[in-house]
Amino acid sequence: MKHLQTFRLIEAVARAGSMRRAAEDMNITASALNRRVRRFEEEFGSELFERLPGGVRLNPAGELLLHHYRATLSDLARVQGQVADLTGERRGHVSLACSQALLPYFLPEQIAAYRAEHPRVTFGVNVRDRAEAEQELASYASDLALVFEPIYLVDFEVIQIVPQTVHAVMAANHPLAQKPELRLRDCLNTPHIAPPSRYGVRHLLDFAARKGSRQFSPVIESESFEMIRHYVLHEQMIGFQIPIGLRDPGDGSLAFRPIAARDIPAGNLILGQRRGRSLPVASARFALRVAAALKAQYGPEIV
Amino acid sequence: MKHLQTFRLIEAVARAGSMRRAAEDMNITASALNRRVRRFEEEFGSELFERLPGGVRLNPAGELLLHHYRATLSDLARVQGQVADLTGERRGHVSLACSQALLPYFLPEQIAAYRAEHPRVTFGVNVRDRAEAEQELASYASDLALVFEPIYLVDFEVIQIVPQTVHAVMAANHPLAQKPELRLRDCLNTPHIAPPSRYGVRHLLDFAARKGSRQFSPVIESESFEMIRHYVLHEQMIGFQIPIGLRDPGDGSLAFRPIAARDIPAGNLILGQRRGRSLPVASARFALRVAAALKAQYGPEIV
DNA sequence: CGACCCGTTGCAAAAAATGACACACCCATT
DNA sequence: AATGGGTGTGTCATTTTTTGCAACGGGTCG
DSSP states (O other), X not given: OGGGHHHHHHXXXXXXXXXXXXXXXXXXXXXXXXHHHHHHHHHHTSOOEEEETTEEEEOHHHHXXXXXXXXXXXXXXXXXXXXXXXXXXXXXXXXXXXXXXXXXXXXXXXXXXXXXHOTTEEEEEEEOOHHHHHHHHHTTSOSEEEEESOSOOTTEEEEEEEEEOOEEEEETTSGGGXXXXXXXXXXXXXXXXXXXXXXXXXXXXXXXXXXXXXXXXXXXXXXXXXXXXXXXXXXXXXXXEOGGGOOOOSSSOEEEEEBOTTTSOOEEEXXXXXXXXXXXXXXXXXXXXXXXXXXXXXXXXXX | OGGGHHHHHHHHHHHXXXXXXXHHHTTSOHHHHHHHHHHXXXXXXXXXXXXXXXXXXXXXXXXXXXHHHHHHHHHHHHHHHHHHHHTTOOOEEEEEEEOGGGTTTHHHHHHHHHHHHOTTEEEEEEEOOHHHHHHHHHTTSOSEEEEESOSOOTTXXXXXXXXEOOEEEEETTXXXXXXXXXXXXXXXXXXXXXXXXTSHHHHHHHHHHHHTTOOOOOXXXXXXXXXXXXXXXXXXXXXXXXXXXXXXXXXXXEEEXXXXXXXXXXXXXXXEEETTOOOOHHHHHHHHHHHHHHHHHHOSSOO
16 A cells, blocks of 8 residues: 555664665665655654664654554555455455464364365464564554463453363373373473473473472473474473374374373463454454364363 | 545545545546546555446445544544653644533533643534434544433443433523422423424433323424523523533522432433544543543532 | 764656546436 | 536646755764
């Protein structure tokens, strides 16, 4: 949308921290960029940047304006979605931030099913930890977030919430695979591999261990759940994951067992959006679908 | 704001129903206007108007876009207000739609008091009946509405609500002025003057009369509460008004008496805004002040 | 001090928007 | 059937706006 060009430039300047660099990014000269910014500031009635030796930085007024721009952009996208809807085109774009556990099975299935119905809808999937995901929503960088055990929950509007019991993941021949359910002490007494503490699963493990005056000390710490899942096949070790990220590979190599709820309470997997925002049509419908799928597969009550 | 010029033009076309007329209104030629509209439609990806012989009319896409424009405009005004706030200027504009009863005493006092603190804030006061007031909010024509007995209440967010008992207004020498409280039948059996049925007071009177199998039939019907208040001094007749619009003139000429609550239940005077909208700073603060004043003067609980 | 990067400004060239006019169309009078 | 007034929309010269280039002044760092 051409009429927002000035805003795009302002955002670029804010991001680059320098007019000349931003000018290069946007493929115009620094003088043209500078004049546009100055002219807008004059019209707007207030400067948007602090001019420092060495560059510029947004001032509070600039922050507010940029926020307005993002909100406008998001609303415009919603309108365009609605218009596409009534011309029957059904195009659109869905962007979401999610935890890693959703990547192997759940999201691919959901997205594929949705795209089978609406082939012209495109997707952007960003993997984020729990804190980042909420940041994404706040800045309108993502329409939806699907995260395990989010932290802040301000400006975060819950669409669907399902419980997820932490499971231990191990090779099928691991001794603990004999038991139908593991106790926390089983896990702590055997070598384990886990993600860093900014992830929800680890957070629950740490918390539970502290409660039992024990300490959770993984031999290997990795951000990648895929790495964890594969590593337990190479060394007698247990990893951790939530059910939505687990499925039997079919070759009998992997086993996973729930950890007793009295040791580690079930965590929450939450689908949410920015509070008070009205989503583009495509995102809203996708959210409905995902919410229904979550409820059907993992909902607290059996239907 | 220059970047919204195209939207302004589109709105003008929608209002005028014709490109040529809109062009004249906006002081440009029809060809220039037409090209801007067409270019925007192309960029937007959809036509905004139905082209009819004899003019144009907004299509659904156009309606949606115009709504986006108004929302954007309102959000921008809010941002400018906040910016003015942090530069300490404290400027702004408050627009409100209200019932007539607020005009003689309540609003002038409130506005004057607010302006004493913030002289650079300007006001727009639009007198509207209950249906129109909500329409004003929906179209962003007013920030606030202060109406007696609003009707629809969809997209209407209540900020403060206070009860108002219908009062009879009459000359001090009217026989009924002897009684401390009037019954509905007293009113129906004496000549009366009242506003048309789209006003809240009349609505309550009609409703109460029907419930008692009587009919409310005013000798004079007038939209102007001021007219009603003055007329009862010239002929032995009773008028109706709510307390917030009544104050003893001091010369002992006028009397007002409540009508028994068992005959006519108290109606609601409601201060509200458009649902989900974040108001400009000045409007939000004024709303707070008005809400507090309403509660203090007419709140259900005595403090 | 000189090299470098910063935002900003004057001026001419390029690009975009505009106004005036013409055209095709529809509809109600004539 | 012709006509006149209304509509939206193209064309093209003209005006306005925006841009790129080069230069300037000021700050930091080696």
